[in-house]
Amino acid sequence: MSTVATWPSQAEAWLDNKGKGAWIVAMVLGFIFFWPVGLALLAYMIWSKRMFNKSCGHRTHRARHARSDYGFRSSGNTAFDAYKAETLHRLEEEQDSFKAFLDRLRDAKDKSEFDQFMDDRARKASELQEPENNKEDA
Numbered sequence: 714m715s716t717v718a719t720w721p722s723q724a725e726a727w728l729d730n731k732g733k734g735a736w737i738v739a740m741v742l743g744f745i746f747f748w749p750v751g752l753a754l755l756a757y758m759i760w761s762k763r764m765f766n767k768s769c770g771h772r773t774h775r776a777r778h779a780r781s782d783y784g785f786r787s788s789g790n791t792a793f794d795a796y797k798a799e800t801l802h803r804l805e806e807e808q809d810s811f812k813a814f815l816d817r818l819r820d821a822k823d824k825s826e827f828d829q830f831m832d833d834r835a836r837k838a839s840e841l842q843e844p845e846n847n848k849e850d851a
Contacts, residue, residue, distance in 0.1 A: 744751030
């Protein structure tokens with residue numbers, strides 16, 4: 714049962730590695746030998762957006778390099794891996810500190826704007842009460 718479930722995903726991965734041309738060839742051969750297979754491949758290519766991508770293999774190649782660029786894999790040198798881990802940890806701490814600083818800055822700005830609003834409101838309320846007090850005195 715597991716072989717039946719994995720062969721479509723293995724075929725998909727193999728076609729992705731070969732690129733869009735392999736998908737098109739598979740679709741044309743499907744139409745030639747048994748048209749429902751070709752139609753099914755065409756529908757799958759459109760549904761999975763493989764038809765409109767530049768290259769199927771390009772996507773997996775880019776994802777593979779993104780993992781290695783960000784340090785998810787070991788270099789084989791333990792000293793370098795330790796340095797890399799320490800540097801990444803330090804950068805994460807600096808990022809957290811900067812985020813906390815920005816949060817405090819935003820909070821201070823919000824408080825300042827709110828205090829100014831309340832002062833303006835109080836000033837306007839006292840200006841409205843002063844003419845009323847002057848009318849009562851007269």
